[in-house]
Every structure is written in C-alpha cells, then in structure tokens.
Amino acid sequence: MVVAVHDLGRVMLLIVSLLVFGNVLASDVSGCADNPIVSRFKGSEIAGCRAVRFEALTLPTGRWSDDKHAWTAARDLSGRVSRLVYTVPGQAGGQEVFQSYLSALKAGGFTLAFSCHGFEDCGYGFAEQLLGGVRDTLAKRPNLVSHVISAASGEGKFSFLTAFLDRPQGEVGVSLMVVDRDKGSGLSMPVVVLRVVERQQMASGQVTVDARAMSKGLAKDGHIALYGIQFATDSAQIEHDSQGTLAQMAKMLVAEPKAKVFIVGHTDNTGQLAHNLALSKARAKAVVDALVTKYGIQPDRLMAEGVASFSPVASNASEAGRARNRRVEMVLQ
Template structure:
C-alpha cells in the first residue's frame, strides 16, 4: 500500500505553481514547490508517522485537531526578506486551490499567533514559523486517483513551514461491523461500540464510507423487531466539555436520523444522546486512546 500510494503521488505531477512566484527545486516536495527566493533550512521525512493537524478553532478559542497517519514530510524555508507574509501566503493559497486542494481551515495574524504556537498541535509539530510574527496558517486536503494528502502551511515573517502528510491506507483500528457480533455484544454487555461510522473533524455529517456499519445496524434492528436503542455519541478530550457534548449529541442524532429516514426504522425505537468525553473507553493521553474514545455506542433500552 505504501509503495502504491507513493507511486501515485509521484506520477500525479501536481507541481503546484503560481506563475513565477513558486519555483520547484530538487529538495522540495513533488506536490508543492517553494516560494521563489526562499532557502531550504530543514527537511525531515518520516515514511510512516503521526501528525496532529489543526483543523478549526472554537468560539472559546480552543484549537481543534485531527491525528493523521502516513508519510510525513516537514520542510522549513527561509523567506526572502523583501516579501511580506501576506504576499507569500496568498501565492501558496492560490496555487494550492488551483491544484484542487480543498481548504479546510485558515487563520491569520492575531487569530493564530502565540496561542496557536502554544497549542497542543503547535507543541506536537514544532511549529517554528508561528513565532516569527505576522503568522498566517492554512490546512487543506487533496484527493486524487484514490489517494489522499493533507497540506499544512504556516508563513511567518522570517520562515515558512510546509508539511505534507500522505495517507497510506485505512487506520488499523477501524474494524468491520456485522449484525451477529452486535447482537452478541448487546446480549453480553448491554452495549456495543461502533467504530465504522465516520465524521469529518468537528462535523456531524455522516460520511459515505459509514454505509457498511449502518447497513449492519439496520439489519440488527430488523432481525430483532422489539429491540430499542440509545445511540450515544462519544468524543476524545480535545476542545471544551460543552463543545464536545454538543458535537457528540449532534452525531448521535445524525445516526438516528439516517436509520429512520433511509432504513425505515421506527423513530420510537431510537434515541440519540451525546456525552462528549465523559465516558472514555481508553486514556486520552495517547493518539490510540483518543481514537478509541471517538465512537458511537449502541445501548439496549
């Protein structure tokens, strides 16, 4: 899978350029060239690693993040002294958008200054450019030929940090769901965790790849015509308690709505609730634990 993904990205030839403002050089990542006049300071490549991507900010000022796994390339460039952070950032942003990169989140100046650099994501990834002054950040997602890459860009006054994360297949902790196993777990423990229902970070819209799990839940409810369930959303400890409880409730209610409207399950058989991070399945101190905590549970009523 790793070799296949790298081959796809190598042959895509998406050398992202903005007129003459960006210039490809041998040390650049093949997906994104540097701003013209920039000098390479450091480059680090992990063939398979973890990366904490900041994806949004709550009204309370907490930065939300998503843990990614794949090939991680981190590059720091020295900026040309005569260019402003706005000019450099704008060139990168326009070039990325023209290449098909979907912008997920943008923050500029006081909205992503020292607080951003001190955030968990900043500490985790060593975001040096954020401390240079006049910071501007964006993250984006590129999907092409069945492969996915994320781009994180931070432009500061003296330096720019460009990180590219190439996703190399499904995470190992995503397990298949079948109606028989769900029934056994409910009989044994009165509840069962579902890890096959997917949402984008900080969103409550169910992603299409959740269909297999939803099919099996609907099958279970059809086979057990008297079964009633609480559908309970859970999150990790990222962001505030209030935010996570609201998000988990919205996700649980989205699952209920999907089963009622598209699978014909009677609304009286399902109730959606959210508890946020209050009932963890594992420690939130590790990426693996946080991944286990982000789940939907079915609880027999």
C-alpha cells in the same frame, strides 16, 4: 517542490522554479522521505516523519477561538496521512519559505482554504493546538521540539495555511506551518511542519464490524464502538460513507428482535462542554432517526444520548487520541 496535479485522469508533474524535488539527503533522519505530492523547500532537511495508512485528520479552515477553545472552522478528512518536519538551513527566512510553498500549491491546482500569520491573526492557542503531535513526529530529534514549540507558541513566529486539491482518485488536504527562526527560543533556522492527507475509504477486510461482530461485542462487553459512523465537522449530518455500518446495525437489530439499545454519541474535548453535549446527542439522534426511517427499526427499541468528552478511550492530547474519542457507541439497555 514537486506538486502532483491530477486533471481528468491525467497526471502531470509541475516543477516550481523556487523549489526542487526533495531527494533523500544524507542529513535526513533515517527512514524518512518526501511526500510524493508536496515535497521540500530547496536545501531543507527532514528532521522527523510519521505516516499512517488510515487516520482522520482535522484541518483548520479558520482561526482558533481561545474563548470557545475550538477552531472557528475546520474540516475532517480521512485517509493516508503523512507528517513531515523540515529544518531549513541557510539564509532563507520563514516568510520566503512560506510564500514559496503557497505559490507552488496554487500553481499545482490546490485551492487555498485558509491562511494566517502569528497570534493576532490565527488566535493565541493556534500554534499550541497544531503542534500537539510534533513530539511524536520529532521522536528522533527531541532537542528540536522545545525550540519549535517555544518559537511558535511562545513568540508567535509562524505562518500557516490549509489547502485542498480535488482529483479523481480522492481529495488531498494539506496543512502547512512554517515557524521562523527565533534566537530567544533557540531556534536557529526556519522549521516546516507539513501534514498531507489523501482522502480514501478504509480498506475493506482490515477491521470489519459487521452484524455478527456487533452482536458478539454487545454480548461480551455490553457496548461496542462504531467508528464507521462519520459526521460532517461540527455537525449531526451523517456522511454517506456511514451507510455500510448503519446497514449492519439494522441487520443485527432485525436478527435480535428483543434487543433494545442506547445509541450514544461521544466527542473529543475540543470546544465548549455544553456545545459538545448537545452535538453528541444530536449525532446519536441522527443515527436513531436513520435506523427508524431507512431500515424500519421500531423506535421504542432505540434511545439516543450524548456524553460529549466524559468517556474518553484515549488521551485528547494527540490527534490520534481525539479521533478515537470521536465515536458512536451502541450500548445494551
């Protein structure tokens, strides 16, 4: 494996002896290549991949609570996302593969945020939640999907970690699940499910929701989704990255002094409904408070409401869908 280490603007490559840089192999699925930051275990083959230029990814930093149907702790990181699934032919077992990755990440400057092994340690619904999007990643190897899910979700034969790397050009988050071979599930070799997110701002000029676009959206549809408003995980604290969108909201409201709007918070379906209803309303109220206190918008023109997961715009079965459902909307009163 190769882990890129970034220290005070310098770039070094740390090559860990147990793992080697994963050049493209003839047996790799076409169109796939190793992530440049974290590559492959020696001899493994790419069974599937998927890359997105910008996406919000939830990285578990705690076990799965089956009672609350939610992670006990997690971090959302937005940026370039790479998903890779490897098969590991040969004699290596799942624990050998997992420990090799763990050692390489630590040696490369990553900080381990969380690790767990199997149902009792991770939570019984852990693997099912993590592998929700594996069908998309393994689109070219559909026969492998059921074996992986059965071994992990059915038998609990997996190990998992989340780790982070601080670097000047943006934080990197890694989640890694190694599913061990299981004859009963038809999985004849370990499988590595790797997700890497390189934190970055969404490139400007790609999708711009400025004051004019907000005004047009409200005039046409009566509401508009504002994905530029971001919050800390499971919190109503507005992230600093949201200031640009808040400023455009205020600009629109100043330009249209008669307009009155609802600010509506939406969540995905992760967690308990009562909690999400309170959280979505608290987030909407935080936006209203920011518009009033920082931008001087009259409070009688704004009303906060939260609807949790009652009004999805995408399926909650995938991470991409859940990311679209987590949003703030401005709705004409």
